[in-house]
Amino acid sequence: MLRHIAGRVGQAIVTTFGVLTLVFFLMRLSGDPTLLLVPQGASAHQIAILRHQLGFDRPLIVQYVAYLRQLLQGNLGMSLVQRMPVASILGSRIPYTTELAAGSLVVAVGIGIPAGVAMAVWRGSLLERSLAALVFAGQSMPTFWSGILMILLFGVVLGWLPTSGVAGLPSLIMPSIALGALSMASFARMTRIAVLDELSRDYVAAARARGLSLGAAVVRHVARNAAIPVVTVAALEIGNLLAGAVIVETVFAWPGIGQLAIQAIAARDFLVVQAIVLFVSFVFIVMNLLADVVYAVIDPRIRLSS
Amino acid sequence: MSVALQVSDLRLAIGGVNVVDGIAFSVAPGEVMALVGESGCGKSLTAQALLRLLPRQVRQTGGRILLEGEDITALPERRLRQIRGRRISMIFQEPQAALDPLSPVGAQVREASGLASVAAREAVRRMLAEVGIADPDRRIDQYPFELSGGMCQRVMIASALISRPAVLVADEPTTALDVTIQAQILDLLRRLAAERGTAIVLITHDMGVVADIAERVAVMYAGRIAEIGPTAAVFSRPRHPYTALLLAAIPRLADEPKSRLAVIEGSVPQPSEYGAGCRFVGRCPFADARCNAEPPPLLETDDGHFSACWHTERLA
Numbered sequence: 001m002l003r004h005i006a007g008r009v010g011q012a013i014v015t016t017f018g019v020l021t022l023v024f025f026l027m028r029l030s031g032d033p034t035l036l037l038v039p040q041g042a043s044a045h046q047i048a049i050l051r052h053q054l055g056f057d058r059p060l061i062v063q064y065v066a067y068l069r070q071l072l073q074g075n076l077g078m079s080l081v082q083r084m085p086v087a088s089i090l091g092s093r094i095p096y097t098t099e100l101a102a103g104s105l106v107v108a109v110g111i112g113i114p115a116g117v118a119m120a121v122w123r124g125s126l127l128e129r130s131l132a133a134l135v136f137a138g139q140s141m142p143t144f145w146s147g148i149l150m151i152l153l154f155g156v157v158l159g160w161l162p163t164s165g166v167a168g169l170p171s172l173i174m175p176s177i178a179l180g181a182l183s184m185a186s187f188a189r190m191t192r193i194a195v196l197d198e199l200s201r202d203y204v205a206a207a208r209a210r211g212l213s214l215g216a217a218v219v220r221h222v223a224r225n226a227a228i229p230v231v232t233v234a235a236l237e238i239g240n241l242l243a244g245a246v247i248v249e250t251v252f253a254w255p256g257i258g259q260l261a262i263q264a265i266a267a268r269d270f271l272v273v274q275a276i277v278l279f280v281s282f283v284f285i286v287m288n289l290l291a292d293v294v295y296a297v298i299d300p301r302i303r304l305s306s
Numbered sequence: 307m308s309v310a311l312q313v314s315d316l317r318l319a320i321g322g323v324n325v326v327d328g329i330a331f332s333v334a335p336g337e338v339m340a341l342v343g344e345s346g347c348g349k350s351l352t353a354q355a356l357l358r359l360l361p362r363q364v365r366q367t368g369g370r371i372l373l374e375g376e377d378i379t380a381l382p383e384r385r386l387r388q389i390r391g392r393r394i395s396m397i398f399q400e401p402q403a404a405l406d407p408l409s410p411v412g413a414q415v416r417e418a419s420g421l422a423s424v425a426a427r428e429a430v431r432r433m434l435a436e437v438g439i440a441d442p443d444r445r446i447d448q449y450p451f452e453l454s455g456g457m458c459q460r461v462m463i464a465s466a467l468i469s470r471p472a473v474l475v476a477d478e479p480t481t482a483l484d485v486t487i488q489a490q491i492l493d494l495l496r497r498l499a500a501e502r503g504t505a506i507v508l509i510t511h512d513m514g515v516v517a518d519i520a521e522r523v524a525v526m527y528a529g530r531i532a533e534i535g536p537t538a539a540v541f542s543r544p545r546h547p548y549t550a551l552l553l554a555a556i557p558r559l560a561d562e563p564k565s566r567l568a569v570i571e572g573s574v575p576q577p578s579e580y581g582a583g584c585r586f587v588g589r590c591p592f593a594d595a596r597c598n599a600e601p602p603p604l605l606e607t608d609d610g611h612f613s614a615c616w617h618t619e620r621l622a
Contacts (some may be wrong), residue, residue, distance in 0.1 A: 202403040209357055210418040210465060211391035213383075220417075221406040299408060300449045 005289060012285040016278065023277045024064055024270075032056045033080055033268035054080065067274075076278075077271040081264075086275045089260070094279075096166065097256035100179060100249070101241040103172045107180030108187050108237060113230065115184075116191025120199060121218060131188070139185035147178040147251040164253040175252040179245055183237045190233040194226035201225075227298055235291035243280040309372070310335045310472045310505035311356070311394075316369035318351050318360070323577040324367060326351055327529040330604075333505040335472065338496060340508045340516040340537070343526035344574055349509045352526075353477045356507065357396055358386050374472050391418040395466035399478040401458035405450040411458075412446030415465040433464040438494060456487035460494065467498060474499075477509045492519045513556055517541060522610075525549045528575055528585035531604060535611030545613035545621055548586050584616070592617040 034051045051057050055066070070077055076086035115135060119128045154174060155163035162171045198204065199222060207217040246258035253259075257276060264272035296303045311333045318326035326348040333339040341349045354360050356371060358378065371379050373394055378386065395418065398404035405414055415433060416426045427446070434442035437460040450458055459479060466474055476495065480488035496519050499506045508520055516523050516537060524534040525548065533546035544550040548570075555568045572589040581587065583598045590597065596616055604614040615621075 202398050202400060203406045205359060206396070206398055206404040206462070206465075207406070207414075207417065208359055209390055209396040210414075211387045211389075211420075212417065213387055221409060224408045225406065301407065301451050304449070304452070 005292060008289060008292060009285070012281070012288070016281040016285070019277060019281055020274060021064075023274055024067065025060070027268070027270050027273055028060060028063075030268060033270065036268055037080065067271075076275045079264075079269055079272050081267045081269045081272075086271045089272060090257070090275050090279060093255060093257050093260045096254060097242060097245060097249075097258070099172065100175055100245055100254055100256055101238065103176030104180035104183060104241045104245075105238060107176050108183035108241075109234075111180075112184040112187025113191050116188040116230075117195050117218070117223075119188065119192040120195035121214065123196065135185045135188045138181035138188075141181060143178045143182070143247050144251055146181065147174070147248060150174045150178060151251075164251075166255065171252075175245075175248050175254055178251070179241060179248040183241060186233055186237055187230065191226065191230050194229045195222060198222045198225045224298055228295060231291050231294050231298070235287040239280075239284040239287045242283045308335060309333070310337075310374060311507065312370075312372040313352075313356070314370050314372075316352065316355060316371065317367045318348070318355055319365050319367045320363055320577070323580065325364075325529050325577050326355070328369070329524075329526070329529075329531055330369075331524050331531070331534060333473065333507055335503040335505050336499055337522065338499055338506040338508055338520045340510060340520035340523040341526055342510055342513065342516050342523055344511060346574055347526040348529040349511075349526050350477055353396065353475045353507065353509045356473070356475050357390055357394055359390075391466075391471070392420070392469045393471050394473040394475065395469070395471045396475040396477065397459065397462045397466050397479050400482045401455055401462050401479075402450055404462055405458055407450050410447050410449055411453065411461045415446075415461060415468055418465045419468045429468065430464070433468045434461070437461075437464045437467075437498070438490075439464070454487075455483050456491065459483060459487075459491050463491075463494065463498070467502065467504065470502060471504065473505045473507065475507045475509070478511070479508070480515060481510070481512070488515070489518070495519065513541075513552065525552070528580065529577070530585060530601075531612075531614065532586065533611075533613045533615075534604070535608070535613075539608060539611045543608070543611075543621075545607045545611060545618050546586075546615045547590050547592055547617070547621065550621055551589075584614070592620055 032051065034047055034054060034056055038047055038050060048057075055063060058066075067077075076090070078084065079086050079089055082089060115131045119131050122128050151163050151174065154161045161174055165171060195218070199218075203221060204217050207221055208214065212220070243257070245254070245256055246261060248254065249256045249258035250262060257279065261273065261276050263269075264276065309332050313332065314330045316326055316329040317324050329348070329352055331339065331341075341352060343349045351360065351364060354364075355366060358381070360366070366379065369379070370377050373389065378389060381389070405411060412427070412430050412434070415430045419426050419429055421429055431442045431446055434445060439445050439457060439460050445453070445457070450461075453461065474495075479495070480491050483491060492515065495506060495508075498504060508515070510516060520537050522535065523537045523540050525532045525540070525546065527548050532548045533540060533544065535545075540549060541553065544553055551570045555570060557567060570589055575585060575588060581598065583596075583600055584590070584593075584602050587593045587597045592615075594616075602614045602616045604612045605618070607613050607618050
């Protein structure tokens with residue numbers, strides 16, 4: 001198990017390094033940020049001086065090596081635009097993103113998993129078809145549209161919830177629903193398939209032949225077996241929720257990582273963009289490792305065979 | 307003679323077609339009764355009907371199932387749950403698939419016992435020992451993947467018998483096991499049936515298994531019973547052409563090397579192809595106009611030996 005995890009970590013480090021390299025060079029293809037930093041009407045000489053100060057006049061490969069060296073020392077560098085350490089900029093945004101991801105996960109898991117189980121157990125019923133409609137809606141409504149509709153209805157017309165920004169739990173509700181809807185659909189579909197698959201197995205018939213009700217067989221036997229593919233989805237979805245809230249954060253003026261990413265890309269704030277990429281990679285690595293551990297907890301075949 | 311299970315005129319339909327059409331048999335306590343037939347003849351559906359665990363698309367359109375004299379055909383699901391595992395239980399073709407891979411085997415045996423924790427563990431341990439599992443103290447906490455197929459089938463038998471049911475339905479219990487294990491499992495079933503007075507309904511397609519263990523056998527063809535009687539009598543003097551041809555098709559060690567295998571010409575009719583008369587008519591050497599028009603009734607030919615054929619006398 002430990003060796004397996006070490007292997008996964010090694011793989012993840014290589015992947016992260018690759019992504020980081022790609023982002024480093026891609027960002028620099030977009031031009032250099034010096035022009036965005038100087039006031040309008042600055043002379044070519046002034047621009048050249050600033051460019052030299054920032055180090056953007058050095059060959060790309062030299063900049064790249066310098067960046068990696070700095071990174072290995074645990075230093076994410078200074079933001080060119082905000083003149084602050086990248087680490088503290090990121091640090092101030094992560095709590096908001098985590099809060100939104102947690103809210104969305106509650107929506108996604110809280111609705112998606114029960115809906116998936118119900119769709120499998122009551123297959124062919126009116127309930128299944130109603131839930132399928134809900135899942136379909138969650139899956140197909142773009143967040144910029146559903147978000148704005150919700151703001152209009154609940155924020156403007158009814159005035160029940162704040163339209164945007166961060167103001168305690170009420171302000172979390174709409175962005176969580178907007179962001180969680182797509183995940184909810186993934187959880188529901190995966191859970192439905194997994195439970196259907198398990199329900200057709202002999203051990204369910206055997207459990208029922210022992211006198212268990214279908215419900216008891218689902219709770220005692222099917223749930224754990226069906227959980228394995230759902231955990232895989234959960235790892236990906238939690239990663240997406242932490243990393244993929246760009247649109248929702250923009251629509252709801254939520255000061256998280258996604259909003260920061262948009263701002264940093266627009267301002268060619270290279271080091272901030274690179275730090276966000278690092279953060280996102282890190283999130284996916286941790287989630288996948290957690291999933292591996294959870295597999296082993298659920299499944300004795302994995303736990304006992306290594 | 308008391309009866310553990312009596313099935314009369316059982317009819318099961320998929321769509322509008324009776325895929326099981328008027329099956330009747332009874333099993334005495336301690337007796338092993340085999341239902342033998344090709345795939346699709348309705349034997350597994352019959353097994354599922356006995357526990358009232360039919361797939362959704364299957365409807366029972368007639369007949370009664372008496373378990374120790376009580377008609378269970380009309381019982382509500384809640385009452386059926388008290389019967390399943392306690393008074394009638396079942397074992398399956400693939401023992402490893404019939405056990406939850408994520409749950410220790412002892413817990414799954416216990417599930418059928420209806421006992422609480424401490425007493426249950428001892429009962430499960432004893433039951434595992436009784437079905438011939440060595441070192442039950444260790445096995446009880448192991449998972450199905452740590453046990454061989456034969457051992458898993460022993461676990462299934464333990465879970466099926468721990469509540470001392472009157473009837474055990476064994477659906478192809480040895481098909482997935484290799485031959486030496488198969489013999490051990492059959493011995494075990496025979497011994498437990500005798501010791502505990504459990505009536506066993508053995509579903510199989512294997513004439514060798516029937517000969518090995520069953521006191522009586524019902525030969526099924528296309529949803530009906532072709533012939534039923536004491537195993538020895540059916541094997542030595544088959545009274546239905548289907549049985550006769552089946553027995554003739556078993557390869558023997560004394561056969562000439564490289565000689566052609568005997569076969570029954572044609573194939574089993576699909577339910578949609580069932581005609582008005584005997585369902586074996588398309589493959590039967592004796593078939594005539596009457597066979598095509600009228601289904602033959604199941605009539606007693608010898609003592610306790612019944613056959614559904616208009617031409618029984620031609621086999622005498």
